[in-house]
Amino acid sequence: MTTTPEAPALPMPRGPVSEAVLSALRGDRTVPPAVEGSTPYGEDLQLALYCCYELHYRGFREVDPDREWDPALIALRGDLERVFVDALRNDVPAGADVRGELDALLVEHVDAYGVSHHLRHHGELWQLREYVAHRSLYHLKEADPQSFVIPRLDGSAKTALVTVQHDEYGAGDPERAHAKLFADMMLELDLSPAYGTYLDSAPAEMLAEVNFMSWCGLHRASRAALIGQFATIELTSSPGSDRLVKAMRRLGCGPAAIRFYAEHVEADAVHEQLVRREVIAPLLEAEPDSASDLVFGIRGSTFLGARTEEHMLHHWGRGESSFREVRDVRIP
Amino acid sequence: MAEDRRRVVVTGEGPILVHGPVDVEMPDGTHVHSDRAVTALCACGRSRRRPFCDTSHRRRVRDDVGKENDP
Numbered sequence: 001m002t003t004t005p006e007a008p009a010l011p012m013p014r015g016p017v018s019e020a021v022l023s024a025l026r027g028d029r030t031v032p033p034a035v036e037g038s039t040p041y042g043e044d045l046q047l048a049l050y051c052c053y054e055l056h057y058r059g060f061r062e063v064d065p066d067r068e069w070d071p072a073l074i075a076l077r078g079d080l081e082r083v084f085v086d087a088l089r090n091d092v093p094a095g096a097d098v099r100g101e102l103d104a105l106l107v108e109h110v111d112a113y114g115v116s117h118h119l120r121h122h123g124e125l126w127q128l129r130e131y132v133a134h135r136s137l138y139h140l141k142e143a144d145p146q147s148f149v150i151p152r153l154d155g156s157a158k159t160a161l162v163t164v165q166h167d168e169y170g171a172g173d174p175e176r177a178h179a180k181l182f183a184d185m186m187l188e189l190d191l192s193p194a195y196g197t198y199l200d201s202a203p204a205e206m207l208a209e210v211n212f213m214s215w216c217g218l219h220r221a222s223r224a225a226l227i228g229q230f231a232t233i234e235l236t237s238s239p240g241s242d243r244l245v246k247a248m249r250r251l252g253c254g255p256a257a258i259r260f261y262a263e264h265v266e267a268d269a270v271h272e273q274l275v276r277r278e279v280i281a282p283l284l285e286a287e288p289d290s291a292s293d294l295v296f297g298i299r300g301s302t303f304l305g306a307r308t309e310e311h312m313l314h315h316w317g318r319g320e321s322s323f324r325e326v327r328d329v330r331i332p
Numbered sequence: 333m334a335e336d337r338r339r340v341v342v343t344g345e346g347p348i349l350v351h352g353p354v355d356v357e358m359p360d361g362t363h364v365h366s367d368r369a370v371t372a373l374c375a376c377g378r379s380r381r382r383p384f385c386d387t388s389h390r391r392r393v394r395d396d397v398g399k400e401n402d403p
Binding site: 167238 | 341343346347349367368369370371372381384385386387390391392393394395
């Protein structure tokens with residue numbers, strides 16, 4: 001067994017369920033924890049799920065890569081997913097009007113106020129750095145959760161999705177891969193670009209966003225939800241990225257910091273068109289029943305994204321850090 | 333030679349999509365290039381990153397209630 005040298009260290013537990021998962025990852029004999037009754041979007045469940053999923057990406061430094069397919073961990077992961085996804089299905093209204101959902105995402109609400117609006121007009125550099133540190137949980141593996149869907153697609157939907165992913169991965173130039181541009185931005189903002197550095201400080205809300213992507217990507221049955229999640233990113237990213245470019249200029253950030261979001265203004269203006277016309281349209285035509293899962297992907301990711309933004313704005317509004325207080329909650 | 337023709341999609345609602353790398357000559361004679369597999373060229377005239385689309389063609393609304401309700 002070998003692990004990748006740059007694999008991250010295991011995080012600190014956040015309660016009994018994540019403690020049991022971490023202990024199983026270390027190879028200790030572990031009694032499966034009772035998952036029912038866990039708070040669906042809570043710190044403990046979200047971290048436990050995040051660690052289960054991480055085995056499918058880079059893994060952890062001290063964890064045997066074969067644990068990825070450990071039947072006990074897969075069973076536990078299934079229990080965690082049910083609590084999380086059942087709650088999400090309960091919290092977002094069901095629908096099947098994909099066209100209506102996409103049209104709604106394409107409208108710019110001029111009086112909306114999210115994290116990018118805050119950072120553009122009033123945000124301070126420490127808040128921008130916290131935002132980037134939280135987002136690093138996704139952007140240092142940007143496009144990876146969505147790549148799991150490639151073998152589950154066919155025809156033009158597959159071709160167009162790979163065209164978008166090719167751009168995400170730098171279009172033949174690793175220096176231009178979006179994850180690399182993000183790492184360069186982190187360095188310029190004096191943050192560590194090492195994968196997994198900000199896992200302990202990230203709140204459950206951020207973990208839930210990434211967990212939703214992983215859930216969509218790792219289940220063939222939820223491939224339409226993955227496309228809905230993917231579309232939500234690509235459709236909403238350009239205007240927000242433009243505000244973040246302005247925020248960085250206002251705060252005097254350097255060119256590598258500005259480049260990441262500047263690239264996303266242009267790239268996602270293209271990706272939006274490809275996703276709507278060449279991924280979603282043919283998928284819906286071939287599989288009309290996938291409409292409700294597409295809508296679930298859109299509404300689920302919008303709902304979870306809004307929770308992360310509320311978390312940051314809530315703490316910043318009180319002059320506090322949005323980082324989690326890192327403390328040892330290991331069960332004695 | 334038909335197979336060598338570039339695919340160009342006029343979306344009607346926003347940009348013109350051009351498949352393949354493009355070299356664009358601007359009104360002042362300067363050249364801008366894009367090596368993306370597909371490039372979105374601004375057709376509405378509102379982009380601040382012309383010749384490229386920056387989604388400025390999108391409809392903008394003011395919400396009466398201030399904050400949009402999340403689903």
